[in-house]
Structures are given as C-alpha cells and as structure tokens.
Amino acid sequence: MRDDFFRLWVYLSTTPLLGLTLTLVAYQIGLWLARRSSNHPLVNPVLVAMLVVAATLAATEVSYQQYFEGAQFVHFLLGTATVALGLPFYERLAELRASWRSLVSGLVCGSVAATATVYGLAKYLGVSEATARSLLPKSVTAPIAMGISEAIGGVPALSAVFAILTGVLGAATGKIVFDLLGIKSMMVRGFALGAQAHGIGTARAYLVSADAGAFAGLALGLHGLMASLVLPWVVRWIL
Amino acid sequence: MLNGFTGLLLLQLAGEGIARSLALPVPGPIIGFVLLLAVLRLRPRWTPSLKQAADGLLSHLSLLFIPAGVGVVMHLKAIREEGLAIAVALAVSTLVGLAVTAWVAERLGKREPAPEDEAARDA
DSSP, X not given: OHHHHHHHHHHHTTSHHHHHXXXXXXXXXXXXXXXXXXXXXXXXXXXXXXXXHHHHHHHHTOOHHHHHHHHHHXXXXXXXXXXXXXHHHHTTHHHHHHHHHXXXXXXXXXXXXXXXHHHHHHHHTTXXXXXXXXXXXXXXXXHHXXXXXXXXXXXXXXXXXXHHHHHXXXXXXXXXXXXXXXXXXXXXXXXXXXXXXXXXXXXXXXXXXXXXXXXXXHHHHHXXXXXXXXXXXXXXXXX | OHHHHHHHHHHHHHHHHHHHHTTOSSXXXXXXXXXXXXXHHHOGXXXXXXXXXXXXXXXXXXXXXXXXXXXXXXXXXXXXXXXXXXXXXXXXXXXXXXXHHHHHHHHHHHTTXXXXXXXXXXX
C-alpha cells in the first residue's frame, strides 16, 4: 500500500499536472482568504498563494524546477495579459487625455524619489555595490527590471526578486498610504500602484476597481518604458 | 473568446518579433500592448471579442504572478546576509514612491483644466 502510494507520488510529482493544480488551488485559497477579509490589502492573494506553494514544495521536497514544469503554463500567460492591458486602457483614453500631465509628473517624481531612496538607503546600510545596483530597477515589471539590471551592472536574477518583493509590498501598503494622504481618485490610486508596484500592484488595483486597474496597467507600461530608456544613462552619468 | 485570445497571442508574437529583431530594451509584450492600441484604433469592430478575452485574463491577473513569486521565496536564501538592509531599503523606498507618485498626480490633477497653470507645474 505504502509502496503503491510512493510510486504514484513519484509519477505525479514529475508531471506538469501537479505544479499546475497546486498553483490554481493555492490561488483559490488566496482569493478565499482575501474575500473573507473583504479584500484587506495585507491579505494579498499573490502573497498567500506564494507562501502556500513554497511551503508545500518544502514539505514534499519537490524542487522548484519540477514545480515550474506545470506552473509555466500559468507563467506564460503573463505576457499575454500584458498585451491585454491595452484594452481597458484604450477604453479610458478620453480620461487620460484630460490628465496625462499630472499623471506623468507623478510617475517621474515618484520614480526618482523611490530610486534615490532605495540606492541611498542600501548604500548607507552597507549593501554591496552590485546588490545596490540590482535594487535600482525594483519598481518596474520583472522582465524589464532584469534587462535594465544587466545594463547597469546589477545581477538580473536578484533584480527580478527585488521587483516582485516590491510589487507585493506596494500592493499591500498602497491603500494605507493613499488613505493617509486623503487621495480618493481611483485613477490616481491605481496609477500610483501600477507605477510603483507594477504587475502585482495592477492585480491588486483590479481587485478594487476596473478604473484603478486600467490606470495601473498604463503606469506599469509607462514606467517600464521610461526606466529602460533613462536608467542606464543616469547610472552611467551619476554612479 | 477564442477569436479574441488568438488575437492577443498574435499581437504578443508580433511584439516579441519586433523587440527581438530590433534588439529593443523593452520586452515583447509591452510592444504588443502598443500594437493592441493601434489595432483597436484601426479596427474598432474587433473590440468586443478582444475585450472578452482581455477581461478573462485580467480578472485573474494575480494568478499569473504566483509561479514567479514562488521562485522569489526559493531565492530568499541568496540574500540572507544583507536581508535586513535590503528589506528596509525596499520597504521605505516603496512607501516613498507610492506617496510621491500619488501626491504629485493628485495635486497637479486638481488644477489641470486651467492651461495657464502650466507654469506652476515646474514650481
């Protein structure tokens, strides 16, 4: 009996089915908890699901590579979803035309403030130069962050880690910051979330409102474009 | 739904092709995002089916970040030595970034309709 189970497990743990199912089940758990807490920002479904999957992998000694065999089908759709962000954005072009100046100003100021803070603090706290440079593109979506990191002497894999951590942090704290500042506009709240917490912030914005999500998607794209064009030059001139 | 999804995949493919062949610093899907805007502009008729597919994907955007997120949890060991410093730097800069972005956008947005206020933006 035990032997049979073991053989079955060995088979299942090597098929993509396991990783795929685990991802979806963990997501359902995350969503369920988020709903139970009436979408409290700290109960972020991505964060919950990440921890559920990581704990399951650790407990069952399945490697990340094995897990990814199945999870890659979900991961792949990130690119398609990025394209899809164009649609809600297109539907709100009129609103954008009216307020693009203030939004882009916010994006530039926020980006400069966050980048300067992260590098300054990291150096002040004694982080090595390569790691500090890897922190610079942390507010842009992970695939762009990796490209920038390579261009500015960082470690691309670390930058991806920092980008995702920033996304989770931003998605979890955005509401608190906006409420403290008394910002009610869903457009501004979504835009700031997308600008600073990129994809995970955008996913959070979509949980709250379609308007916030659309502007978050726009901010994510704009920040990615801007950072990939500007950061390599800034680093070359300043650092 | 399937029409729309095929359309999104085609745009992603085109974006990827453009990004690779021109060696652009921007990933293919972001180019696909721009291409989608152009398609919607030129062929408004295609909007409903593309919208259906896009809404389906975007309503579960959180799901798509899980595999990468798990990878991060597995990588945390690599930064353990500098962990505390990195955590502080990330947390503080994220709060600062969120606050500055939202505050500036909100403040300037309030006076946006008046074009003569443009000079004030530089202040």
